[in-house]
Amino acid sequence: MQKRPLILVTNDDGITAPGIRTLISVMNEIGDVIVIAPDSPQSGMGHAITLDSTIYCNTINVDEGVQVEYRCSGTPADCVKMAISEIMNKKPDLCVSGINHGSNSSINVIYSGTMSAAVEAGIEGIPAIGFSLLDYSWNADFEHLKKDIKKIALNVLKNGLPEGVVLNVNFPKIEGKEFKGIKICRQARANWVEEFDKRVNPQGKDYYWLTGKFINLDHGEDTDLWALENGYISLVPVTIDLTAHHFIQTLNSWDLK
Amino acid sequence: MQKRPLILVTNDDGITAPGIRTLISVMNEIGDVIVIAPDSPQSGMGHAITLDSTIYCNTINVDEGVQVEYRCSGTPADCVKMAISEIMNKKPDLCVSGINHGSNSSINVIYSGTMSAAVEAGIEGIPAIGFSLLDYSWNADFEHLKKDIKKIALNVLKNGLPEGVVLNVNFPKIEGKEFKGIKICRQARANWVEEFDKRVNPQGKDYYWLTGKFINLDHGEDTDLWALENGYISLVPVTIDLTAHHFIQTLNSWDLK
Numbered sequence: 001m002q003k004r005p006l007i008l009v010t011n012d013d014g015i016t017a018p019g020i021r022t023l024i025s026v027m028n029e030i031g032d033v034i035v036i037a038p039d040s041p042q043s044g045m046g047h048a049i050t051l052d053s054t055i056y057c058n059t060i061n062v063d064e065g066v067q068v069e070y071r072c073s074g075t076p077a078d079c080v081k082m083a084i085s086e087i088m089n090k091k092p093d094l095c096v097s098g099i100n101h102g103s104n105s106s107i108n109v110i111y112s113g114t115m116s117a118a119v120e121a122g123i124e125g126i127p128a129i130g131f132s133l134l135d136y137s138w139n140a141d142f143e144h145l146k147k148d149i150k151k152i153a154l155n156v157l158k159n160g161l162p163e164g165v166v167l168n169v170n171f172p173k174i175e176g177k178e179f180k181g182i183k184i185c186r187q188a189r190a191n192w193v194e195e196f197d198k199r200v201n202p203q204g205k206d207y208y209w210l211t212g213k214f215i216n217l218d219h220g221e222d223t224d225l226w227a228l229e230n231g232y233i234s235l236v237p238v239t240i241d242l243t244a245h246h247f248i249q250t251l252n253s254w255d256l257k
Numbered sequence: 258m259q260k261r262p263l264i265l266v267t268n269d270d271g272i273t274a275p276g277i278r279t280l281i282s283v284m285n286e287i288g289d290v291i292v293i294a295p296d297s298p299q300s301g302m303g304h305a306i307t308l309d310s311t312i313y314c315n316t317i318n319v320d321e322g323v324q325v326e327y328r329c330s331g332t333p334a335d336c337v338k339m340a341i342s343e344i345m346n347k348k349p350d351l352c353v354s355g356i357n358h359g360s361n362s363s364i365n366v367i368y369s370g371t372m373s374a375a376v377e378a379g380i381e382g383i384p385a386i387g388f389s390l391l392d393y394s395w396n397a398d399f400e401h402l403k404k405d406i407k408k409i410a411l412n413v414l415k416n417g418l419p420e421g422v423v424l425n426v427n428f429p430k431i432e433g434k435e436f437k438g439i440k441i442c443r444q445a446r447a448n449w450v451e452e453f454d455k456r457v458n459p460q461g462k463d464y465y466w467l468t469g470k471f472i473n474l475d476h477g478e479d480t481d482l483w484a485l486e487n488g489y490i491s492l493v494p495v496t497i498d499l500t501a502h503h504f505i506q507t508l509n510s511w512d513l514k
Contacts, residue, residue, distance in 0.1 A: 046304030046334070047367050054464040055453075077303070077368075078467065085451040086465070107380060109499055110304045111334075123364060123448050155511050164446070165501040182513040186500040189421070191380050194342040196312075207311040208343070210335065237501035237508060242366055243443040244422040244494035251494060254412050256439040 005031035005093035005157055008083050008121065012042040012076045012100065012113025015069065016062055019099035022142035023131060024067050026149050027096060030157070033067035034092070036083040038076060038113075043102070045113040047120070048075045057082050076117035084124055094157055095121035098131035099142055099149075105132070105170045105224040105234060106188040106216070115168055115238065122166035122240050127156050129167040134228060145171050148182060148233055164240040172228040183232040188223035190216045262288035262350035262414055265340050265378065269299040269333045269357065269370025272326065273319055276356035279399035280388060281324050283406050284353060287414070290324035291349070293340040295333060295370075300359070302370040304377070305332045314339050333374035341381055351414055352378035355388035356399055356406075362389070362427045362481040362491060363445040363473070372425055372495065379423035379497050384413050386424040391485060402428050405439060405490055421497040429485040440489040445480035447473045 007027045011020040015037035027033045036057070056073040070087060072079045076097065084091060097117040104112040114130045121128035131149055133140055152169060161167070168187075171179070192212040201207055216225050224234035264284045268277040272294035284290045293314070313330040327344060329336045333354065341348060354374040361369040371387045378385035388406055390397055409426060418424070425444075428436070449469040458464055473482050481491035 041309070044306045044308040046302070046306070046373065048303040048305040049301045049368055050467055051301040052298070054458075055467060056462070056464050058463075074467075081449075081451045081467065081469075082453065082465070086453045086455075107497070110376065110380075110497070111306055116303065119367065123367075151513060155513060159511060162501075162504055162507075165504050184505055184508045184513075186502065186505065187498055189498075192338075194338045196339065196343045198343075201311075205313070206315075207313050208339070210307055210312060210331075210338065212338075235508065235513070237504040238499045239501035240364070240367070241444055241446075242495045242499070244419075244496035245443065247419055247422050247494040248441055248443065250419075251441040251492065254416060256408060256412060256441075256492070 006090065007031040007033050008092040008095040009033055009035045010037045010076055010079045010097050010117045012038065012045060012117065014038050014041045015060065015071045017101060018138065019101050019142055021063060022146065023096055023099050024065055026146050028065055028067060030150065030153060034083065034088060035067050035069040036072055036079045036087055038079060039071040039073055042076055042113045044111055045075045046111050047077050047116040049077050050074045055082065076113040077120040080117050080120040092126055094153060095126045095128040096131065096153060099145060100132035101138065101140060102136040103132055103134045103170055104130060104168060105228055106190040109168055109187060109238060118166045119240060122164065127161045129153065129156060129169060131169045133171045135173045148179065166238050168236045168238050170224060170228055170234045172231055174231060179233050180231040182235055183227040185224040185227050185234045185236050186222055187236050188216060188225035189218040190214060190225060263347065264288040264290050265349040265352040266290055266292045267294045267333055267336045267354050267374045269295065269302060269374065271295050271298045272317065272328045274358060275395065276358050276399055278320060279403065280353055280356050280406065281322055283403050285322055285324060286407065287410060291340065291345060292324050292326040293329055293336045293344055295336060296328040296330055299332055299370045301368050302332045303368050304334050304373040306334050307331045312339065333370040334377040337374050337377040349383055351410060352383045352385040353388065353410060356402060357389035358395065358397060359393040360389055360391045360427055361387060361425060362485055363447040366425055366444060366495060375423045376495065376497060379421065384418045386410065386413060386426060388426050390428045392430045405436065423495050425493045425495050427481060427485055427491045429488055431488060436490050437488040439492055440484040442481040442484050442491045442493050443479055444493050445473060445482035446475040447471065447482060
């Protein structure tokens with residue numbers, strides 16, 4: 001690559017989160033970085049976009065890095081739309097989202113604001129990667145992820161990604177040990193079994209908190225959950241075409257005349 | 258089927274929207290209906306879930322139908338979680354979402370609250386269908402959709418759906434003509450080209466409204482956009498497994514050691 005690549009960085013934990021600060025510092029080593037990220041936490045936002053409210057977007061300096069930064073009042077998907085159509089005067093060569101504080105493996109990809117930002121970039125034809133660490137704490141150690149993040153980002157810049165595919169990368173919590181390597185995986189079959197926590201407010205009205213237990217239904221050794229449980233970094237290619245192609249032929253045999 | 262099926266109905270336009278009222282009236286002909294739908298419009302919510310706020314859920318009577326109804330302060334995905342884990346004492350035989358006021362064809366499936374409710378039910382192992390009409394007006398004519406909605410729902414109750422697959426059904430706006438039939442399709446390649454409408458608020462601060470133009474990039478005649486443009490009802494099977502399986506082999510050849 002002759003010129004330094006142009007890299008868009010975003011996340012869903014908000015622009016001041018330690019995870020995105022680490023991701024920015026790695027991307028500054030690779031290319032010219034523009035950050036457009038939510039001004040407040042947006043976890044669990046899925047692929048929400050802002051249709052009925054106004055959106056604010058302003059420059060901000062969070063640290064001493066060379067990147068240019070904007071904080072945006074919208075969702076992660078809004079941030080990417082705003083970046084591409086309003087802020088950047090050319091399409092970025094790469095979009096990276098994260099590092100998320102917490103897992104986006106398996107079915108969590110569907111609920112994830114981090115991955116929605118990457119998917120939104122993918123829809124716009126930009127190679128994109130979401131990064132997440134299986135540690136929900138604000139002060140998680142992100143330093144030891146830098147080497148592998150750089151390796152994956154350089155591979156994407158070199159090889160490109162096919163149309164309609166983005167990458168979902170999760171790092172296990174390894175507590176001082178070494179990662180066993182990067183494992184290419186499929187999304188594990190799993191789901192959340194909800195347990196609503198029902199309470200009564202001071203006015204005597206019932207309300208709920210959404211909580212739940214994560215259940216792995218998949219015993220395959222080619223899944224992201226298996227990789228993460230066994231000390232590997234999981235890398236799942238994620239499709240933007242949601243068609244269940246394998247079921248089209250059967251549907252054509254249904255009585256829908 | 259010996260017993261009347263138990264059917265969960267939800268949407269993203271809110272529990273009083275004409276679209277869901279029509280859907281409820283069709284489902285009352287087929288089975289025992291429980292409605293749990295948002296108390297306010299939730300369009301563009303994607304697969305958002307409520308993690309940082311409380312959720313309220315209360316019984317309501319919107320019309321004279323035999324269904325049991327709850328309005329919920331959460332997102333469409335929250336409504337389905339609430340229904341299954343708190344309100345219903347057994348899993349429904351079918352979940353239907355909509356009828357959405359506006360298209361959820363092509364890439365819109367990703368942004369759609371209507372389809373996220375169906376996908377959430379699919380994740381929980383419940384056969385699920387999202388219905389949408391390509392007419393954004395509140396007073397759109399939903400009556401002429403009833404026959405085909407019933408036909409599709411009865412087919413799903415009879416045949417079932419494979420694990421991890423839900424159905425996305427869109428009706429074209431036909432202005433008094435007849436539908437040409439139901440066409441099984443794949444999701445068309447298309448995207449929104451954003452055009453942010455920049456304004457200045459009374460305090461002199463810039464803000465934006467998200468607007469955009471929908472661009473069809475797909476000339477196939479097997480897509481939902483083609484079907485809808487040609488007067489057919491489109492039926493796309495939607496997958497919950499987002500793995501881009503076709504790209505796994507290539508990724509294994511990358512230099513990620």
